[in-house]
Amino acid sequence: MTQSVVVQVGQCGNQVGCRFWDLALREHAHVNKKGVYDEALSSFFRNDLWNEDRGGVKEQCNIRAGLIIAYLNPQAVLVDMEEGVVNEILQGPLREVFDSTQLLTDVSGSGNNWAVGHMTYGSAYREQIVDKLRKAAEHCDCLQCFFLIHSMGGGTGSGLGTRVLGLLEEEFPEVCRIVTSIYPSAEDDVITSPYNSILAMRELTEHADCVLPVENQSLVDIVNKIKQMSHIGKPGSVIKTDSSVISGQGGLSGAEKPFDAMNNIVANLLLNITSSARFEGSLNMDLNEIAMNLVPFPRLHYLVPSLTPLYTLADVSVPTRRLDQMFSDAFSKDHQLIRADPKHSLYLACALMVRGNVQVSDLRRNIERLKPSLPFVSWNQEGWKTGLCSVPPVGHSHSLLALANNTCVKPTFIELRERFTKLYRKKAHLHHYLHVDGMEQEFFSEAVSSLDSLIEEYNQLDATKGRLVPDAPRLDIAR
Amino acid sequence: MSVVTVQLGQCGNQVGHELFDLTCSDAYSGCVFCLYGTTAYLFLSFCWSELVARAILVDMEPKVINQCICRASRSGMWRYGDTSYFSQKQGSGNNWANGFCVLGPRHRDEVEELVRREVERCDRLAGLMAIMSVAGGTGSGVGTYVTRCLRDIFPKSFILNHLTWPYGTGEVHRVIITILLTLAHLYQLSDAILVHENDTVHRICSQLLNIKHISFSDVNRVIAHQLGSVLQPTLTADSDGVYGRNPIGELVSALTCHPEYKLLSVSTIPQMPSSSIAYSTFSWPGLLKHLRQMLISNSKMEEGIDWQVQLPGASGRTRSLIAPSFNTSLANLLILRGKDVYSAETGGFEDPALYTSWLSSEEAFNMWKSPVPFNKYEKSATLVSNSQALLRPLDNMVGKAWNMFASRAYIHQYIKFGISEEDFLDSFTSLEQVISSYSQLS
Numbered sequence: 012m013t014q015s016v017v018v019q020v021g022q023c024g025n026q027v028g029c030r031f032w033d034l035a036l037r038e039h040a041h042v043n044k045k046g047v048y049d050e051a052l053s054s055f056f057r058n059d060l061w062n063e064d065r066g067g068v069k070e071q072c073n074i075r076a077g078l079i080i081a082y083l084n085p086q087a088v089l090v091d092m093e094e095g096v097v098n099e100i101l102q103g104p105l106r107e108v109f110d111s112t113q114l115l116t117d118v119s120g121s122g123n124n125w126a127v128g129h130m131t132y133g134s135a136y137r138e139q140i141v142d143k144l145r146k147a148a149e150h151c152d153c154l155q156c157f158f159l160i161h162s163m164g165g166g167t168g169s170g171l172g173t174r175v176l177g178l179l180e181e182e183f184p185e186v187c188r189i190v191t192s193i194y195p196s197a198e199d200d201v202i203t204s205p206y207n208s209i210l211a212m213r214e215l216t217e218h219a220d221c222v223l224p225v226e227n228q229s230l231v232d233i234v235n236k237i238k239q240m241s242h243i244g245k246p247g248s249v250i251k252t253d254s255s256v257i258s259g260q261g262g263l264s265g266a267e268k269p270f271d272a273m274n275n276i277v278a279n280l281l282l283n284i285t286s287s288a289r290f291e292g293s294l295n296m297d298l299n300e301i302a303m304n305l306v307p308f309p310r311l312h313y314l315v316p317s318l319t320p321l322y323t324l325a326d327v328s329v330p331t332r333r334l335d336q337m338f339s340d341a342f343s344k345d346h347q348l349i350r351a352d353p354k355h356s357l358y359l360a361c362a363l364m365v366r367g368n369v370q371v372s373d374l375r376r377n378i379e380r381l382k383p384s385l386p387f388v389s390w391n392q393e394g395w396k397t398g399l400c401s402v403p404p405v406g407h408s409h410s411l412l413a414l415a416n417n418t419c420v421k422p423t424f425i426e427l428r429e430r431f432t433k434l435y436r437k438k439a440h441l442h443h444y445l446h447v448d449g450m451e452q453e454f455f456s457e458a459v460s461s462l463d464s465l466i467e468e469y470n471q472l473d474a475t476k477g478r479l480v481p482d483a484p485r486l487d488i489a490r
Numbered sequence: 491m492s493v494v495t496v497q498l499g500q501c502g503n504q505v506g507h508e509l510f511d512l513t514c515s516d517a518y519s520g521c522v523f524c525l526y527g528t529t530a531y532l533f534l535s536f537c538w539s540e541l542v543a544r545a546i547l548v549d550m551e552p553k554v555i556n557q558c559i560c561r562a563s564r565s566g567m568w569r570y571g572d573t574s575y576f577s578q579k580q581g582s583g584n585n586w587a588n589g590f591c592v593l594g595p596r597h598r599d600e601v602e603e604l605v606r607r608e609v610e611r612c613d614r615l616a617g618l619m620a621i622m623s624v625a626g627g628t629g630s631g632v633g634t635y636v637t638r639c640l641r642d643i644f645p646k647s648f649i650l651n652h653l654t655w656p657y658g659t660g661e662v663h664r665v666i667i668t669i670l671l672t673l674a675h676l677y678q679l680s681d682a683i684l685v686h687e688n689d690t691v692h693r694i695c696s697q698l699l700n701i702k703h704i705s706f707s708d709v710n711r712v713i714a715h716q717l718g719s720v721l722q723p724t725l726t727a728d729s730d731g732v733y734g735r736n737p738i739g740e741l742v743s744a745l746t747c748h749p750e751y752k753l754l755s756v757s758t759i760p761q762m763p764s765s766s767i768a769y770s771t772f773s774w775p776g777l778l779k780h781l782r783q784m785l786i787s788n789s790k791m792e793e794g795i796d797w798q799v800q801l802p803g804a805s806g807r808t809r810s811l812i813a814p815s816f817n818t819s820l821a822n823l824l825i826l827r828g829k830d831v832y833s834a835e836t837g838g839f840e841d842p843a844l845y846t847s848w849l850s851s852e853e854a855f856n857m858w859k860s861p862v863p864f865n866k867y868e869k870s871a872t873l874v875s876n877s878q879a880l881l882r883p884l885d886n887m888v889g890k891a892w893n894m895f896a897s898r899a900y901i902h903q904y905i906k907f908g909i910s911e912e913d914f915l916d917s918f919t920s921l922e923q924v925i926s927s928y929s930q931l932s
Contacts, residue, residue: 308899488922
C-alpha cells in the first residue's frame with residue numbers, strides 16, 4: 012500500500028486541509044468498524060504508539076502496534092506564516108491528531124505578497140521545510156505522492172507554496188506532485204491577487220506533475236445550488252442529511268464555520284482521487300497513473316475536476332436511471348470546479364473515477380452514450396481512463412469524479428492574464444514586490460510569457476478541433 | 491510433464507485465478523478427475539492431499555495478489571503456493587517503460603528465483619505460460635521483461651503468452667502505444683501469442699450469456715472457459731492413445747510453424763447461460779457448421795454470424811468484388827470434447843480453400859479429441875486459429891499509434907524512462923511487417 016503526504020500552505024490551504032482530515036477520519040470510521048489499523052488507513056495516517064506532545068510516556072504495553080489504533084497521526088506538513096489558522100486547528104477537535112513537529116509557523120504573515128512568501132520566507136525557512144518533509148517521507152514505507160493544497164491569490168499559499176513545490180521537485184524528484192490550487196474569483200478581496208496568481212502559475216507549469224484548479228466562484232455556485240435544493244421543501248426532494256458533498260456531519264467539528272461548505276467540496280475531491288489507491292476495486296487506478304494517462308504534453312497538466320452527485324435525495328431507492336444521470340452531470344458545466352464548459356472545448360484526455368456499486372458494463376454504456384457529444388482531440392479519440400473502487404463515499408451509494416484535461420481552462424487563464432495586465436500597465440502595487448530581496452522585474456515578464464506560451468499551446472490544440480486531420484503516412488514495408 | 495504459469499499484473503492475476511478455479515472444478519465435477527490421472531497435474535501439483543497451482547503471481551502492488559490467494563484458499567479445492575508470489579508496494583503507473591526499463595530489471599533476480607523454484611518442482615517442464623494484459627503497466631511492461639528473462643533462462647522451452655486486448659473504446663489512447671511496444675517485443679520472444687479481446691468477450695457475456703450487469707469477473711470467467719477448453723487434457727495425434735502431456739508444445743507445433751505468424755485467436759461453441767444448458771440439445775454437425783462459418787466470417791460468437799461470406803468456388807481463387815472477403819487461415823486446431831466425439835465429421839475444416847496456398851490442408855488442420863465433457867457442456871468445440879482474425883484490430887492500432895507518434899503525444903513519459911524514438915521506430919517496423927505478412931495470406 013502506498014502512502015501520500017499532504018502539504019498544506021497558507022490560510023486557505025490549511026483550512027481546506029483541516030476539512031480534508033476531518034472528512035478522511037469520518038470516511039475511514041465509516042468503513043473500518045473494528046478500529047483496526049488497516050492498509051487503507053496507512054495511506055494517509057500513521058499509527059503512533061506514543062507521542063511526545065501527549066505526555067511523552069509510552070502507552071500501555073498491551074496495545075500491539077499495527078493492530079489497534081492507538082494514535083492516528085496524519086502524514087501532513089502544515090505551513091503558515093501567521094499563527095492564527097494553525098492555532099485554531101490546534102485548539103479545535105483535531106488537536107490530538109497533529110503533533111508539533113509537523114507544523115511550521117511564523118508570526119507576521121506574507122502580507123498578500125508572493126515575493127515575501129517565495130523569496131523571503133522561502134529562503135529563511137528552507138532548511139526547516141526540507142527537514143520536515145524528509146521526516147514525513149521517512150515515515151512512509153513507499154511514498155507515492157505529495158499533495159500540495161494552497162491558494163493562488165494570497166501571499167503565503169501562493170509564494171511559499173510554490174517554493175515548497177520547487178523544493179519537492181529537488182529533493183524528491185521521483186515522487187508525483189499533485190497540486191490543488193484555489194484560484195481567485197474576479198471579485199477577490201485581495202487586490203494584488205492577479206500578480207500573485209500569475210507568478211505562481213509559472214511555478215506550477217514548471218514544477219508540478221498535475222494541477223487541479225478550483226475556482227472560488229464555482230464552489231459558491233455549487234453551495235448555493237445545494238442550499239436551494241434543501242430549501243425547496245418539495246416532498247420528493249429532501250436531501251439525506253449527511254450525504255451532500257458540502258456536509259461535514261459526522262466529522263469531528265461541531266458547528267459549521269463560514270467557508271466550511273466550500274472547503275468540504277475540495278476535501279471530497281481529494282478523498283475521491285485517492286479512493287482507488289486506498290480501497291479495493293475491480294479496476295484500480297493509482298495516483299501515478301493519473302499523470303501518466305492524462306498528461307500527453309508535459310506542460311499541459313491542468314485537470315478540471317467535477318464531482319457528482321452533489322447530494323442524495325433521502326427517500327427514493329436508486330434505479331439505474333440515477334446512475335446514468337450521475338454520468339451526464341459530471342460533464343455539465345454546473346458541476347465543474349472551475350467556471351468552464353468542457354463540452355464545448357476540446358478534450359485531450361479524461362479520467363472517470365467511480366466509487367460504489369457500479370459495474371464495468373454501466374461504465375462502458377455511459378461512455379458510449381456520452382462520447383458523441385464530447386469533442387476529443389484527433390489523435391486521442393478514445394482518451395478515457397477509468398477506475399472502479401468498490402467502497403462508496405459516506406452517505407452515497409456511488410459517486411463519480413471526472414478529471415478532464417481540457418482546453419476549457421484557457422478562458423480562465425486568459426481572464427487572469429487580463430486582470431494582471433490591468434494592474435501591471437499602471438505599475439500599481441509593483442513597488443511592494445520589487446522591494447523584496449531577490450525579486451526583480453524580470454520575474455513578472457517571464458511569468459507572463461510562460462502563461463502566454465501555455466495559452467498558445469492550448470490555442471494550437473483548439474485549432475485542430477473539428478478539423479479533419481489527415482492520417483500521417485504509414486511506414487512502407489518492402490514486399 | 492508440467493506447465494508453469496506466470497500471472498502478471500492485475501488482469502493476468504485475475505484471469506489466471508479464474509482459469510485455475512475452472513480447471514479444478516471441471517476436473518472435480520462428476521469424478522472426472524480420476525479419468526485424467528496424472529495428466530491433470532499439468533497445471534497443478536498434488537501436495538499433502540491438496541492441489542497447489544504451479545503458478546507464480548507477479549504484480550507491482552499487493553491488493554490483487556492478496557485477493558487471488560485468499561479466494562483460492564477459500565475454494566477448498568486448490569490453492570496457490572505459499573511463497574509463490576512477488577509484489578511491491580507501488581504499481582507501475584500504467585507506464586510500459588517504467589515496467590520494462592526500471593521495475594523489471596530491478597526485481598529480475600527475485601522473480602527468476604521464484605520461476606526456477608517452481609520449475610524445479612516439475613519432473614519435466616512442458617512449457618511456460620505467461621498471462622497478462624497488453625494495456626496496463628505491470629502486465630505489459632514487466633510482463634514483457636519477464637518473458638525475456640524466461641526466454642534467456644529456458645531457451646529451448648515453449649513459451650505461450652496469453653494477452654487480453656483492451657476495450658476499443660473507453661480506454662486511454664496512450665494504451666495504444668503500450669500495445670505497440672508489448673507486441674513488437676513479444677513477437678521476438680514468444681512462441682505463440684493467444685489474444686482475447688475484451689470487446690468480444692463482453693459481447694459474449696451480454697448476448698450469449700444474457701448477463702445484465704457485466705463485471706470483470708464475468709469477462710474473466712469466459713476467458714478462462716475458452717482457455718480451459720484448449721488446455722484441459724485431450725487425445726492428440728502425437729499422444730498415442732493416452733491423454734497428451736504436452737499441450738503447449740503441440741499447440742505451438744500445430745499452429746505457429748512460421749516465425750512471422752504467431753497471433754492466435756480462440757472461439758468456442760456453444761456458450762450459453764448455465765441455467766439453459768440442461769434444456770438444450772447439441773449435435774456435432776450443427777456445432778461444427780457454425781464454428782466453420784465463424785472462422786470464415788471472422789465472427790467470435792454463434793449469434794450474428796454473417797452467412798454471406800463464402801469460400802471461393804473450386805473453379806478458381808478469384809474473389810468477386812461484391813462478396814465480402816473471408817478470413818484466410820494459416821493453420822487451425824479443432825478441439826472436440828464430449829459425447830460421441832469420435833463420430834464428429836470435420837471434413838469442412840480440411841477444405842484447402844480455407845488455408846493459404848503454401849501450406850497443404852493436411853498440415854494446416856489439426857484435431858484433438860476428448861470424450862470427457864468440459865464445464866458441464868455435453869458437447870463443445872473449440873477452434874484455435876492462426877488466421878487474419880486479428881489483422882484488422884492490429885492494423886487499426888498501429889495506425890492510431892502512428893498518428894500519436896507523429897504528434898509526439900505522451901512520448902515524454904516513455905523517454906523519461908529510457909525508451910528512445912529509435913525503439914519506437916523499430917517497434918513500428920516490426921509490426922508493419924507482421925501486418926504485411928498476415929495480409930499476404932489471402
